[in-house]
Amino acid sequence: MTVHSFRDSCLIHGGPIHTMADDRSQAEAVLIKDGVIDYVGSLREARRRAPKDTASVNLKGRTALPGFIESHTHPFAFGKALEQVDCRHCRSIDDIVAALRERAEATPEGEWVLGCTYDDMLLAERRHPTRQDLDRVSERHPILLMHISVHAAAVNTQALRIAGVTADTPDPGDGRLEREADGTPNGVLWEWAQKLFTRHLPAPTADDMRRQLRNASNQYIAAGVTSAVEAALGLAGGGTLEADAAALAAQEPWLPLRLGVAITHPLWQELKAGSGPGLEWGGDPQRSRPLAVKLFQDGSIQLGTAALREPYYRQSEDARHHLIWAQTELMSFVQEAHTAGWQVWTHANGDYAIDSVINAYATVGGNGTARRLRHRIEHCQLANDEQLDRIAQLGLGVSFFAAHVWQWGDRHRDVFIGPERASRMDPLRSAQRRGIRFGLHNDTPVTPIDPLLSISTAATRLTSSGEQLGEDETVSVRHALRAMTLDSAWLAHEENEKGSLEVGKLGDVVILGADPLEVSPDEIRRIPVEATLVGGTPVYLRQNGGGIYD
Numbered sequence: 001m002t003v004h005s006f007r008d009s010c011l012i013h014g015g016p017i018h019t020m021a022d023d024r025s026q027a028e029a030v031l032i033k034d035g036v037i038d039y040v041g042s043l044r045e046a047r048r049r050a051p052k053d054t055a056s057v058n059l060k061g062r063t064a065l066p067g068f069i070e071s072h073t074h075p076f077a078f079g080k081a082l083e084q085v086d087c088r089h090c091r092s093i094d095d096i097v098a099a100l101r102e103r104a105e106a107t108p109e110g111e112w113v114l115g116c117t118y119d120d121m122l123l124a125e126r127r128h129p130t131r132q133d134l135d136r137v138s139e140r141h142p143i144l145l146m147h148i149s150v151h152a153a154a155v156n157t158q159a160l161r162i163a164g165v166t167a168d169t170p171d172p173g174d175g176r177l178e179r180e181a182d183g184t185p186n187g188v189l190w191e192w193a194q195k196l197f198t199r200h201l202p203a204p205t206a207d208d209m210r211r212q213l214r215n216a217s218n219q220y221i222a223a224g225v226t227s228a229v230e231a232a233l234g235l236a237g238g239g240t241l242e243a244d245a246a247a248l249a250a251q252e253p254w255l256p257l258r259l260g261v262a263i264t265h266p267l268w269q270e271l272k273a274g275s276g277p278g279l280e281w282g283g284d285p286q287r288s289r290p291l292a293v294k295l296f297q298d299g300s301i302q303l304g305t306a307a308l309r310e311p312y313y314r315q316s317e318d319a320r321h322h323l324i325w326a327q328t329e330l331m332s333f334v335q336e337a338h339t340a341g342w343q344v345w346t347h348a349n350g351d352y353a354i355d356s357v358i359n360a361y362a363t364v365g366g367n368g369t370a371r372r373l374r375h376r377i378e379h380c381q382l383a384n385d386e387q388l389d390r391i392a393q394l395g396l397g398v399s400f401f402a403a404h405v406w407q408w409g410d411r412h413r414d415v416f417i418g419p420e421r422a423s424r425m426d427p428l429r430s431a432q433r434r435g436i437r438f439g440l441h442n443d444t445p446v447t448p449i450d451p452l453l454s455i456s457t458a459a460t461r462l463t464s465s466g467e468q469l470g471e472d473e474t475v476s477v478r479h480a481l482r483a484m485t486l487d488s489a490w491l492a493h494e495e496n497e498k499g500s501l502e503v504g505k506l507g508d509v510v511i512l513g514a515d516p517l518e519v520s521p522d523e524i525r526r527i528p529v530e531a532t533l534v535g536g537t538p539v540y541l542r543q544n545g546g547g548i549y550d
């Protein structure tokens with residue numbers, strides 16, 4: 001199944017169909033014609049309207065929902081990571097060395113060995129690997145190992161040599177080189193200091209981009225995702241080639257899912273000036289389209305690079321200096337994109353960074369224009385009540401990393417921000433109470449694509465150790481489902497096209513092995529995805545494709 005026509009007609013029936021159109025609506029049948037929902041209602045009427053050759057999708061008791069929309073994810077970086085050494089499961093620096101060595105032994109001398117997704121907090125040593133650690137892998141291969149957050153990385157001595165980075169190299173404006181006593185970089189890189197090295201990697205080709213994007217897409221559809229929004233086009237090192245691949249997905253049907261992209265600010269400027277495919281992609285915008293300009297205003301809490309109003313829990317260092325841009329700079333970027341009529345997304349985890357972003361949006365957002373463009377705050381992890389009030393007032397959108405509670409909740413509570421702030425991280429219910437529309441995301445490859453874990457965690461606030469963290473911020477399963485579908489569509493100005501099963505919308509559907517509204521919220525994360533339909537066409541079928549057609 002390499003060409004996806006999105007043009008078949010099919011009739012879905014035989015189990016609960018939650019349309020997400022409003023609070024309670026359920027339908028007996030959904031008819032999709034030419035990729036678009038033609039009818040929602042009774043099975044009898046759907047059958048009457050169906051063309052003769054309509055495929056009959058029989059749920060046999062399974063549950064259908066609008067396809068999941070990952071409102072903030074990184075298919076380009078993920079596709080690339082799939083080809084690197086995955087260090088997610090390493091529990092010591094020795095584990096990392098062993099994993100990378102296996103790859104180095106199979107790699108010609110002098111070529112780069114690339115690894116990803118190590119987590120310093122899960123290593124016995126509780127630190128980042130240094131160049132000396134990575135020199136144990138190989139001194140003949142340059143090595144670049146990305147942290148799970150992508151906001152830090154580690155390199156070996158050979159990589160420093162190739163990049164010409166020495167004790168005399170100053171820190172770049174948007175990053176930092178960790179150093180030994182005499183000033184020699186120790187191999188640990190913070191924020192975008194990694195660019196000093198990524199620019200020496202072999203230039204990716206257009207074929208690489210397409211292959212990686214397609215490989216990533218296959219994983220999204222297997223998780224029930226029908227639309228993935230790339231939250232930082234240009235960050236995976238492909239530059240305008242990333243834009244070319246995304247634009248090509250609008251022109252030709254080679255991707256099995258729908259793509260939207262937020263373009264990192266420097267790449268957006270390049271495209272605006274006419275590089276690559278520019279900013280007008282034509283083709284079929286429902287397959288792939290540019291959506292927004294992406295900015296970053298801090299890093300991540302688990303790396304200690306988020307900008308907080310109060311110090312981190314286990315250290316007294318003033319964390320406010322972690323803002324990436326001075327306020328005037330951030331404002332000028334926001335103003336530039338806003339004036340050009342573009343939606344702006346800004347990454348902000350800490351409350352100090354969130355203040356900065358709200359202030360920037362408030363400045364440009366006179367006369368309700370911020371509301372009209374739906375400027376967004378990405379992650380918005382430590383937003384407090386007063387900030388949520390302002391977000392609601394300005395009509396901003398938020399994409400929350402709800403499964404963060406599961407992935408990092410225990411460590412946030414015990415190490416990084418303490419029990420009080422951790423119980424309020426990702427404040428979904430406080431946002432819902434104020435009428436803020438939000439989506440949920442896994443930020444893949446930071447964590448695996450798992451919308452059902454996001455929904456589960458939003459409803460339970462359980463951490464991976466099984467403890468509940470901040471019951472007051474749970475939302476109902478129904479609201480979590482809405483965040484994963486209709487409200488994620490809203491965040492991309494696409495709520496009239498997708499996000500619910502209603503006449504005239506795209507026939508994007510996920511079929512689940514159990515009904516998330518019937519099982520206990522903690523069980524939701526274990527529900528299997530049985531099938532994924534994009535425009536009525538099955539793009540993913542579990543277990544070799546059996547079982548959904550009559």
Ligand SMILES: [Zn+2]
Pocket residue numbers: 072073074231232443
């Ligand atoms: Zn991200």
